[in-house]
């Protein structure tokens with residue numbers, strides 16, 4: 001019976017050095033498991049003399065209960081501690097900066113392109129599109145530029161084959177629309193065009209917006225009003241506008257339209273070559289030959305057409321002096337719009 005006391009003491013010593021739940025579990029098995037130290041004492045009960053047996057049995061059971069109680073107490077303590085440790089180790093620092101996903105933004109050319117489209121839509125124009133890979137017929141022939149016409153030299157053309165090219169301007173959309181529709185027409189046709197040319201003001205691909213209006217009595221004054229309204233809207237109401245006589249095979253009469261230089265306010269500078277004016281688009285009254293090509297009666301219908309470069313408008317609007325900046329994809333440049 002006396003061997004029960006050292007067992008209890010041994011257990012207490014071991015309990016003191018326990019630091020986690022799995023050690024505690026091992027300790028429990030060591031004393032109370034099937035082959036545990038206390039359990040085996042209970043099994044020897046039958047070898048104890050009958051007089052001592054009840055007292056001895058009580059003593060062993062007391063130690064057993066004691067150990068069970070201690071293990072339970074220490075267990076819940078360790079559980080609490082481990083929970084606390086886990087919470088601390090999993091803590092999130094809410095003051096850390098988040099992961100930043102950069103936003104995309106509209107390219108300046110698209111921004112101005114959509115501005116141009118919006119202005120014409122507000123004046124009642126419809127938007128039409130045409131293919132970038134185009135037949136020679138629509139790009140030149142039907143626009144009164146037969147093969148070997150000297151005006152073809154002005155547009156450095158990318159040839160796919162003898163008859164198929166990359167369109168050099170958006171004017172072929174005039175032909176495509178007029179072929180399938182009848183007047184009255186009030187159309188703009190935005191899109192990409194291609195010319196074999198690179199320098200400070202030319203890139204092999206650039207954007208144009210074509211515009212045209214056809215009805216029974218469209219006059220040059222309508223063209224002037226539409227273009228002046230557009231220019232005053234996209235630049236400012238004070239921007240001076242000037243029509244200068246010019247030549248295009250598909251318009252007669254033809255004009256080039258200038259605005260007061262946006263770099264020097266018309267005083268004269270390097271950009272406007274001291275003239276105070278900058279060219280922004282080509283325009284004119286649709287040539288009767290073009291109407292004949294699409295089967296319209298030129299005695300019945302008149303119309304105007306114009307075409308502008310979107311890169312050029314953007315450069316004048318934001319005082320940018322090198323067209324190549326639009327295509328270099330330098331974020332420092334693009335972020336400014």
Ligand code: PHE
Pocket residue numbers: 168169170171248251282283284305306307308
């Ligand atoms: N297509 C001409 C060009 O690209 C511009 C233009 C369009 C001129 C319509 C007159 C009428 O140069």
